[in-house]
Amino acid sequence: MMRLFWLALAACVLTVACAEPRATDPIERGRQVYREKSCASCHQIGTDGSTAGPPLTHIATVAESRKPATSPEDYIRESVLDPGAYVVPGFPDTMPRGLARGLSQEDFDDLVRYLLTLK
Numbered sequence: 001m002m003r004l005f006w007l008a009l010a011a012c013v014l015t016v017a018c019a020e021p022r023a024t025d026p027i028e029r030g031r032q033v034y035r036e037k038s039c040a041s042c043h044q045i046g047t048d049g050s051t052a053g054p055p056l057t058h059i060a061t062v063a064e065s066r067k068p069a070t071s072p073e074d075y076i077r078e079s080v081l082d083p084g085a086y087v088v089p090g091f092p093d094t095m096p097r098g099l100a101r102g103l104s105q106e107d108f109d110d111l112v113r114y115l116l117t118l119k
Helices: 002-018 026-036 059-066 072-081 105-116
Strands: none
Touching: 026 105, 059 072, 059 105, 072 105
């Protein structure tokens, strides 16, 4: 029984030791949130990621043309909070709902900040 305890403890220590340290820069934290939420499994930035969803390479620039009366920041926030509010033509409405529920307000804001750097 004691051996099992020590194995479990060692596994926890290794998990914490191998976890990516939390960045202090908000944009880098947003990049971490992007990776942690596996956004690249559907979205592509540059050559990294999937093409199942709209590419995000220039999201801060193209957001203005997608919803002209909406700022890029508001468009990105809405796209995460209410993905069906605007569906990019040529892509199915498959973005998961409730993605922001598992995020703190700070993590959500940092994710938006990161995406706004993609011009």
